[in-house]
Amino acid sequence: MTAQSVDTFVLAFSDPALNEAEPQRARVNVSVSFELFNNNHVQTLSTNQAGGDVEGLLFVPDLDTSDSCFNASMRYVPSNVTRIGDLPTEQYYYLGLAPWFSAACTKSYLAAARRVAGLDGLIVYIPNNSTGTPPPISDGTWNLNDGGQWKSENKYPVYAIPGVDGAIIMEQLAQYSGNASSPKEQNILTQEQLDPMDYVRIYTTFGLNGGSSLPTLWAFLLIVLAIVLFIIGxxxxxxxxxxxxxxxxxxxxxxxxxxxxxxxxxxLRVPQEAINNLPTFIYVPNESKPMDTNKPVQPPLQAPSESVAAASSTPDHTLWEQPTCPICLDDFIPHETTVRSLPCHHIYHPACIDPFLLDNSSLCPVCKAKVVPQEQNAYTYEPVTNAMVRYERRARRMRLAREMRRAQTGRFGMQGGESSGRFANLRRACGRDRRISSAPSAGPTTSQIEMVEVGNRAVSSPVAALNHEGSAMQTRPPTDTNMRREWMRRRMSALVGRQPTIEEAEAERQARMPRCESSPKTVVHSLEANANSHV
Amino acid sequence: MATAQRRITKEYADIQKKPLDGMRISLPSEADIHQWQILIDGPRGSPYEGGVFNLHLSLPTEYPFKPPTLSFKTKIYHPNVTNDDKGSMCLGMLRADEWKPSSKVEAVLSFAQGLLLEPQPDDAVEGGIAREYKENKKEFVKNAKAWTKQYAKK
Structure with a gap:
């Protein structure tokens, strides 16, 4: 940090060694004392450790009396000048003042200052120099012929002030040293009606610039960065x-x-144990009469589970429609070929179907029916991924919308699972969408029941809402969870400004005309009937 | 994969024994039975009539568990065929999740032939051509005929 300005003034303060409850400290009025303010005429020679404020009581470092510089300095330093011994030993920092008249003596002053505990910096000046500004840092005057080593040796900042200022301060420093021969102190103490025990000394503060603004900028950037990182995290x-x-x-x-x-x-893939549970038979052509030898030729490696055993105990050959294996396209040889029959009664060579089920799919290659009922959990599958979560959510929404539309239009007496299956088939035929809900019609599973229930709720809530309010938008959230969800959805779409989908628009149009022949009540009723018939 | 080899050989033999109408199938390399070359005549009544289209059918080693891929080597002005070097044909039945191992190459080729006769603009890969087909059929027929003349000469 470089110094911008330096202010030197007289400070009166109580003795810190007395441990008073309220230490007194006051700047003595300029009219009776002295002040020197210097702006822009300071050179920063060394910035070591110049953190925060650089200020303190001014003194002249003591040189060794054996040092040749001691005598040399007599020309510039009055004998009764303020020394470190004239200052209180606690509570204050100190700033040294030294004339810079030769490299060797400057080094002596630097060393002397280094010995002072609580030193905040050293002020140097070139005596007998009348220019208003000290030479720039690059000037040869400041060269101590040690390659700048003195800067690292002395861990305190060193500032240079104009020689004129230095001489004035040095002269004043002799007036306020507390010695009997410095009368000004006593004058001030009596004039200002201060405690005779108080100190009156010269105090110097540096105004620093540049360096102080940079750390704040850095701190600001760091704070912003931290906040951003925190938010991201x-x-x-x-x-x-x-x-x-x-x-x-x-x-x-x-x-x-x-x-x-x-x-x-x-x-999904089918594990080997589940494949082993699928029954195998000797192939018998469709037209021939079932023979009594139609028992499993290859007893499954593991005892089949009860459901499989029940299904395979009576193989119905009339259901075997294929004379060839759909995978290798080879014909089955009657009464000779071993075939594996899937629950959908499609038959294959075990050598063909097993690897397919093991490595590729859990669906019948011909009709895509499930090979193993889901309840058995007999699948190997990858862990659930986010993509699957998204996919399932989308599928559920589509299903819900479809349910809603059907319930609102009411007249199409489609059955839940069946119609969604039909939709899926349509989509599949177009190849536009992936299989969204190819729910197999294997009796009312829990998911189907749930689906109907969901549809029921989703439909009845807007209808109910419209019955009460007569408008599409309620202003207060309803109490029921599902109604609230529906209300939220509508509010969100209103906020986002999304165009209502066709089914929603249709639903609203229908709902806005309650005098239509299909009153909401009948809609709900028919839906319940639907649900009941379905369950 | 022995299964794949056997099945492809069988299908190839069957198809040579009972060739499909307007199609000539050959193997570019006798050593590789997984790559088929198919020459389809433009179906009568379609704007592609009079042209011969060179198609390439690639059967994966996992066949029939994985679907084959079909591409046009001859440039064709068709909503369901990409207008690039690949000339990929969009067939619903060839998608990985729609493919059934019981489907045969014969069915795939018949389907492709049917698509020449009747494009499916709703399932298009070339949006511009599909729009033209739906909105300005005359222009589409003109363009398709011009392309056929230019690229699919006998």
Whole structure:
């Protein structure tokens, strides 16, 4: 930090050694004392440790009497000048003042100042120099012929002031040293009605610049950076937490069978044990009569689970429609070829179907029916990913919207699972979307029941809301969770300004005309009927 | 993969025994049965009539568990074929999650032929051509005929 200005004035203060409750400290009026303010005429020779303020009581470092400089300095330093011994030993920092008249003596002064505890810096001046500004730092005057080593040896800042100023201060320093021969102190003490025990000394403060503004800028940048990092970290952390929670939730729902993994675009594979549980038979052509020797030729390696055993005990050959294996396209040889029959009654060479189920898919290659019921949890699959969570959420929303539309239009007596399956088939045929919900129609599973329930709620809430308010937007959130969710969704879309989807627009248009022949009540009723018939 | 080799050989033999109408199938290299070359005549009644289209069918080693890929080597003005060096054809049944191992190459090729006769603009890969097909069929037919004449000469 470089010094911008230097202010030297007279300070009156109580003796810190007396340990008074309220130490007195006051600047003595200039009219009776002395002040020298110097702005812009200071050179910073060394900036060591110049942190914070550089200020302190002024003194002249004591040179060794054996030092040749001691005598040399007599020309510039009055004998009754303020020495370190004239200053209180505690509570204050000190600034040294030294004439710079030769390199050797400057070194002596630097060393002498170094010995002072509580030194805040050293002020030097070139005596007998009348210029108003000390020479620049690059000037040869400041060269101590040691390659700048003195700067690292002396861990305090060194400032140079104009020679004229230095001489004045040096002269004043003799007036305020507390010695009997410095009468000014006594005058001031009596004039200002101060305690005779008080000190009156010269005090110097430096105004620093440049360096002080830079750290604040850095601190500001660092704070901004820290805040940004904190926000990023917090966002990332909460996002991770949220995604993790969603993954866990989906995992749980998969385990309970509420969500069908195959609908998530995941390829499931069947473990070897589950494949072994699929029954094998000797192939018998469709037209021939079932023979009594139709018992499993290859008893499964493991005892089949009860459900599989029940299904395989009566193989219905009339359901075997294929004379060839769909994978290798070879014909089955009647009464000779061993075939594996999947629950959908499609048959294959075990050598063909097993690797397929093991490595590729859990669906029948012909009809894409499930090979193993989900309840058995007999799948190997990758861990649940965020993509799966997103996919499942989208699929659920689409299903909900579809349910809503159907309930609102009311008249199409489509059944839940069936119609979604039909939609899915349509989409698949167009190849535009991935399988969204190819729910297999294997009886009312929990997911289907849940689906109907969800549809029921989703539909009844807007209808109810509209019945009460007669407008599409309620202003206060409803109390029921599902109604609140619906209300939130509508509010959000209103805020975002999203165009309502076709089904929503249709729903609202319908709802706005309650005198239409299909009153909301009947809609709800028919929906319940739907749900009941479905369950 | 022995299964793949056997099945492809069988399918190739079947298809040579009972060739599809308007199609000539050959193997560019006898050593590699996974790469097929197909020459399809532009179906009668379509703007591609009179042209011969060179297609390349690549059967993966995991076939029939993984779907084959079909690409046009001859440039064609069609909403369902990419207009680039690859000439990839968008067939729903060839998508990884739609593919069934029981589907045969024969069905794939028939489907491709059908697509020449009747493009599916709703399932297009070339949006511009699809729009033209839907909104300005006359212009589409003109362009398709011009391309056929230029690139798919017999």
């Amino acid at each position: 917090l966002t990332s952390l909460s996002m991770h937490y949220y995604q993790r929670r969603n993954r866990r939730a989906l995992e749980r729902r998969i385990q309970t069978g509420e969500v069908d993994l195959e609908t998530l675009g995941t390829r």
